[in-house]
Amino acid sequence: MRRFEGQLAVITASTAGIGLSIAERFASEGALVVISxxxxKxxxxxxxxLKGTGKVKGIVCAVNNKEHRQQLFHFATTxxxxxxxFRKIDVLVSNAACSPYFGETLQTPERAFDKLFEVNVKATFFLIAEAQNFLTDGASILIISSYLAFNPSSPIGIYGVTKTALLGLTKVLANELGQRKIRVR
Known part of the structure; x- marks a missing residue:
């Protein structure tokens, strides 16, 4: 059974690792998939x-770039x-993250700290905020976090803290967007 037949799925950071596997699964389940x-390259x-897996298209998108996020949604829907x-998005997967620092938490350089929150939390927030007008009724938003959200620890302590923040964001958005029949997980 192809559970996502004809649905449009947009997945950030989906050219390797977990994101690529997610894209492959959605495509094999019949979704129209946009990777980024x-x-x-x-x-x-x-x-x-992904050739032969299903209908998959791709675009460059650095999620911390507003113009790129807007181009992603325009590309996916038109x-x-x-x-x-014009096609609305049925599934949005926020998978992008970075981890530019490894070491003791309190030694995290300010630049790395800012980058972690910019990409891992702020970009996810604005990705979803900007996606609202492109989502179908009953759409699903998946925010990829990490087991480190529950127990942040060195050598990537601040990375774990950003993933903890994503759990809070998921909870508040599930409540708010749930009123519009949009699921957030």
Missing amino acids: SRKQ NVDEALEK VAFPELE
Whole structure:
């Protein structure tokens, strides 16, 4: 059974690792999938790997760049699958994250601290905020966190703290968007 037949799924940071596996699964389940990465080379390589899995298109998107996020949603809903008229998004997966520092937590450089919160928390928040007008009624939003959200620890303590923040964001958005029949997990 293809559970996502004809549904549109947009997945950030989906050219390797967990994101690529998520994209592959959605495509194999019949979804129209839009993958993204910060680098065109990564998008091209992932599209090649996913060839034959299903309908998959890709675009460059650094999630901490507002213009890129806007281009992602425009591409997904109007360009990626031209055989369809304007199409709303059924599933949004926020998978992008970074971890630029390894070491003692209180030794985290300010620049690394800012980057961690910018990409892991702020970009997820604005990705979802900007996606609202592109989501179907009954859409699902999946925010990828980590087991470190429950027990942040060195050598990537602040990374874990950002993942803890994502759990809080998931809870508040599940309540607020749930009133609009949008699931947030």
